[in-house]
Amino acid sequence: MRPNEIVREINKLELSEKLLLVEDIWDSIAQKNNFLSMPTWQKVELEKRYKQYQDGALELYDWKTVHAQLRENHK
Secondary structure, X not given: OOHHHHHHHXXXXXXXXXXXXXXXXXXXXXXXXOOOOOOHHHHHHHHHHHHHHHOOOOOOOXXXXXXXXXXXXXX
């Protein structure tokens, strides 16, 4: 089946069916790709941030605080 045919068929689905399809697609990806490569720049950045965390050089916030601040900033 061609991509445009797939899109037409997807557009015929109910929202709940589309969500189940997305879940099935993600499950399929996860089963076949146990490891997704990460770009070098991203590894370097994560290592840098982890080192800052270990050194106590980062100011950390719990999710409730972040959520509240986002809600406040985007009213």
